[in-house]
Amino acid sequence: MSYVYRTLIVPAALVEDVRALVVALAGPPADGMLTVGLSATGTAPATHYISTGAIDAMFAAAVASPEGMHAACAAAGLGVSPAQCTAILSASHVVDLDSEEAAQTLLRLGLRPITEDTDQQPA
Amino acid sequence: MGALLRKYPTAGAFDPFAPGFARMWQDSAGTTPVTAYGQPVGRLQSLGGAVTFIQPTTTSRPTLQANGLVFDGTDDGMYSAINVDLSGTDKLTVAAGIYKTSDSARGMLLEHRAGSSAASYWFVHAPSAAGAGNAQFSSSGAFAAATAAINLGVVISGVSNMSGPTASIWRNGTLIATSATAQSGGAYTSDVMFLGRRNNATLPFNGYISRFAWFPVLLAAADLRTLEQWVALPMGLSIP
Numbered sequence: 151m152s153y154v155y156r157t158l159i160v161p162a163a164l165v166e167d168v169r170a171l172v173v174a175l176a177g178p179p180a181d182g183m184l185t186v187g188l189s190a191t192g193t194a195p196a197t198h199y200i201s202t203g204a205i206d207a208m209f210a211a212a213v214a215s216p217e218g219m220h221a222a223c224a225a226a227g228l229g230v231s232p233a234q235c236t237a238i239l240s241a242s243h244v245v246d247l248d249s250e251e252a253a254q255t256l257l258r259l260g261l262r263p264i265t266e267d268t269d270q271q272p273a
Numbered sequence: 274m275g276a277l278l279r280k281y282p283t284a285g286a287f288d289p290f291a292p293g294f295a296r297m298w299q300d301s302a303g304t305t306p307v308t309a310y311g312q313p314v315g316r317l318q319s320l321g322g323a324v325t326f327i328q329p330t331t332t333s334r335p336t337l338q339a340n341g342l343v344f345d346g347t348d349d350g351m352y353s354a355i356n357v358d359l360s361g362t363d364k365l366t367v368a369a370g371i372y373k374t375s376d377s378a379r380g381m382l383l384e385h386r387a388g389s390s391a392a393s394y395w396f397v398h399a400p401s402a403a404g405a406g407n408a409q410f411s412s413s414g415a416f417a418a419a420t421a422a423i424n425l426g427v428v429i430s431g432v433s434n435m436s437g438p439t440a441s442i443w444r445n446g447t448l449i450a451t452s453a454t455a456q457s458g459g460a461y462t463s464d465v466m467f468l469g470r471r472n473n474a475t476l477p478f479n480g481y482i483s484r485f486a487w488f489p490v491l492l493a494a495a496d497l498r499t500l501e502q503w504v505a506l507p508m509g510l511s512i513p
Contacts, residue, residue: 151305153313153331179300182330185474186348202347203332204313252347253375263347265378266475 153204155247156213157255160184164238165199175226176209192262200263202252213244274503277488277496278321285324285357286486287317289341290507296320297337301327310338317351326351326468335469338481346375346479350470357385359461359489363435365395366492370483370504371408373423376400380478381471383485385464388472392458397431399478408442413456415440419449426483426508428501434491435460446501446512483508
């Protein structure tokens with residue numbers, strides 16, 4: 151098994167569709183992707199969602215271009231049009247982790263993770 | 274360390290530096306072993322085999338590097354495949370080798386009974402808050418912190434006796450702080466253990482985790498030292 155390492159950042163408006171798409175393409179290993187919310191302030195509501203880390207190398211082409219995404223969808227029997235693939239990738243950010251760490255990507259885009267931190271702490 | 278694990282078979286001890294990358298797999302099902310640095314770790318088994326951490330989502334798996342397991346501070350984390358049963362004890366010793374690469378946000382290193390608004394939990398986080406520059410051990414409402422800078426390897430130990438009550442933190446074999454705050458709950462529980470992120474959802478740790486282990490007892494001073502020396506060894510730290 152070989153992997154490529156990517157940061158994927160998807161607008162909140164598209165995230166439900168993209169979550170369903172990645173699970174349809176990659177199966178259970180993609181379940182749970184794109185669940186970390188982002189916003190400019192680090193507080194809700196999320197404007198984007200992020201996943202960063204290893205993805206199976208066979209899906210590298212699917213996140214590299216609309217044509218690659220459409221080909222992967224067609225091979226999986228998914229009814230996703232070329233226009234939909236273009237819309238997803240043009241609105242999203244796909245960054246090779248070998249060229250930029252996720253923290254730098256977030257800094258460049260002006261986005262911060264939304265974290266819940268509500269438990270008790272010492273005074 | 275072997276003698277300690279034989280003496281306390283319900284302990285959990287994890288070694289990312291085991292020869293041949295033993296007890297680590299790239300996938301959560303355990304079908305593809307880790308064979309080289311740079312690969313994701315989807316399944317991590319304790320030395321005794323009693324506890325297994327998993328991460329089914331590929332992008333949320335930590336990566337094995339020469340320094341240990343790298344957690345990216347964004348979406349990496351693991352959790353025990355089944356509950357870790359600490360019920361029946363109100364005492365705990367935990368130690369971990371850590372190397373923070375950022376102090377910009379609270380990061381959960383290891384946590385049992387996640388959420389900690391209830392009783393009978395414990396966790397180690399580093400830092401305890403954005404910019405805090407520390408590591409902190411907490412047990413059921415008691416907190417003890419030690420300075421821990423970024424980009425510096427450190428062995429952090431937490432020792433708790435709920436009925437004492439005491440909760441102490443040690444750094445590189447030296448006692449740093451003890452809290453005598455009353456701890457609620459009476460005893461620990463059987464719950465999921467989380468590594469690198471609370472509830473596999475939030476407070477992601479940013480840095481490396483080296484060897485780590487917990488024991489459901491108060492280790493004697495000499496045994497605590499043995500544990501800390503075992504954790505420190507691959508980090509190049511010396512704990513006399």
